Amino acid sequence: MIRCITRCAAAFAVLVPLATAGAQPLDADYGWQWPLSLSSGDAGAYRVELTPGIYAAAWSPTLADVVVVNGDGHAVPATLVPAAVDDRPLLHELPWFPLPADRAQRDIAAISEIASDGRLRRVELRVTPDAATAWLLDASQSDGPLHALRLSWADDQVPFEQVFRVDASDDLRQWTSVQPEGRVFDLRRDDARLVQGRIAFVAPMRSSYLRLVPLRATMPALQLTGVQAETRPPLAAASWQWRRLEPVQVRRDGRDGYEYRLDGRYPVTRADLATAGHAGSRWTLSVRDHDDAPWRVVAADWVAFRLGGDPATRSLPRELPTVMRDRIWRLEPQAPVAAPPALLLGYRPEALVFVAEGSAPFAVYAGSARAARVAAPVGQVLEVLRRRHGAGWQPATAVPGARVDLAGEDALRPVRDWTTWVLWAVLLAGVAVVAGFAVSLLRRRPAPSQ
Numbered sequence: 001m002i003r004c005i006t007r008c009a010a011a012f013a014v015l016v017p018l019a020t021a022g023a024q025p026l027d028a029d030y031g032w033q034w035p036l037s038l039s040s041g042d043a044g045a046y047r048v049e050l051t052p053g054i055y056a057a058a059w060s061p062t063l064a065d066v067v068v069v070n071g072d073g074h075a076v077p078a079t080l081v082p083a084a085v086d087d088r089p090l091l092h093e094l095p096w097f098p099l100p101a102d103r104a105q106r107d108i109a110a111i112s113e114i115a116s117d118g119r120l121r122r123v124e125l126r127v128t129p130d131a132a133t134a135w136l137l138d139a140s141q142s143d144g145p146l147h148a149l150r151l152s153w154a155d156d157q158v159p160f161e162q163v164f165r166v167d168a169s170d171d172l173r174q175w176t177s178v179q180p181e182g183r184v185f186d187l188r189r190d191d192a193r194l195v196q197g198r199i200a201f202v203a204p205m206r207s208s209y210l211r212l213v214p215l216r217a218t219m220p221a222l223q224l225t226g227v228q229a230e231t232r233p234p235l236a237a238a239s240w241q242w243r244r245l246e247p248v249q250v251r252r253d254g255r256d257g258y259e260y261r262l263d264g265r266y267p268v269t270r271a272d273l274a275t276a277g278h279a280g281s282r283w284t285l286s287v288r289d290h291d292d293a294p295w296r297v298v299a300a301d302w303v304a305f306r307l308g309g310d311p312a313t314r315s316l317p318r319e320l321p322t323v324m325r326d327r328i329w330r331l332e333p334q335a336p337v338a339a340p341p342a343l344l345l346g347y348r349p350e351a352l353v354f355v356a357e358g359s360a361p362f363a364v365y366a367g368s369a370r371a372a373r374v375a376a377p378v379g380q381v382l383e384v385l386r387r388r389h390g391a392g393w394q395p396a397t398a399v400p401g402a403r404v405d406l407a408g409e410d411a412l413r414p415v416r417d418w419t420t421w422v423l424w425a426v427l428l429a430g431v432a433v434v435a436g437f438a439v440s441l442l443r444r445r446p447a448p449s450q
Contacts, residue, residue: 032408
């Protein structure tokens with residue numbers, strides 16, 4: 001028994017150093033780092049936008065190997081957030097004119113005066129605004145497509161529920177319906193009130209003039225006091241970044257196609273084609289992450305064309321169904337093409353938001369096949385800070401500097417973890433020792449007396 005215990009203790013004495021040997025500094029687990037410059041030294045939380053160099057260094061398909069490390073060499077709480085997009089609607093006041101019932105469906109141009117820039121100067125009326133049953137809206141000065149209208153009315157308006165048809169025109173003669181039924185209401189019961197003054201269009205549209213026509217003649221007249229047009233802010237062109245990939249022709253299953261290699265884990269959400277001249281063809285776009293993986297179709301029957309240098313005479317970039325970080329892309333034409341196009345992949349940079357835990361300086365580490373970012377409740381911390389500083393509060397900025405090499409390409413090679421195998425070997429050896437000891441005891445047992 002003593003000999004068995006001694007052997008087991010010796011085996012575990014070998015195991016413990018092997019188990020602890022795997023604990024290495026982060027510098028040995030990551031390929032590269034980018035020192036961070038903080039916009040404020042005591043902000044507590046920071047946002048660092050990921051650069052093309054960081055995306056190119058990342059090994060994990062989910063960017064789990066992108067972390068923030070403090071001056072003590074420890075990873076700090078951090079979370080990956082998508083690109084910030086301000087999609088709040090923009091509101092613009094529209095001039096409006098009451099229309100008499102006998103003119104709402106007829107030639108409005110005959111009773112209107114239009115300036116050279118398209119603005120309505122005046123509309124001849126034989127009706128007071130309070131008795132109007134329809135309205136003419138001047139949208140000639142609006143910027144961008146209109147998404148909706150927002151109506152407001154007098155505080156002493158009689159409760160009502162009305163359905164409006166919204167027509168659009170550029171000459172006040174020919175009209176097209178852009179919303180056949182837009183419901184507006186102001187309902188009240190005791191102290192409760194339910195209001196809906198927004199009329200959304202079936203699709204975003206541009207037009208110089210709009211006409212509001214009520215469809216329920218028995219409803220009380222609406223005492224209109226204002227109309228606002230709702231638009232969306234355009235996405236800044238600079239916020240989109242594009243990777244241009246050159247093709248390599250391949251032939252698979254008897255069909256021509258072109259493959260493209262992406263050099264990083266970019267969050268691609270758009271695809272476009274760059275051709276040398278006029279072009280128009282149909283394509284199938286597929287992706288996969290490595291050479292042995294199956295292809296996944298992400299855009300079928302994609303029609304792409306270019307008829308000149310004017311952006312208005314070429315197809316728009318194709319929106320992808322979700323964020324794609326795959327390394328290998330393939331285009332297959334449905335008919336032979338004269339020359340393969342370059343593939344343009346568009347993305348908007350994400351950001352790491354981190355809590356400045358520990359001492360400075362801080363740095364972004366990226367590129368590791370054996371280490372990963374630990375999930376942390378950064379979102380809860382940010383909510384606490386927003387309640388303290390106001391809803392508009394945002395983390396301070398942190399800007400990555402020049403890349404510094406750490407373990408380099410060696411960090412992208414997975415390290416075999418022998419600890420588990422050694423543990424199993426020791427346990428099996430222990431079982432064998434115990435079994436041998438039991439057999440030895442059975443052999444030494446004296447034979448039963450006759």
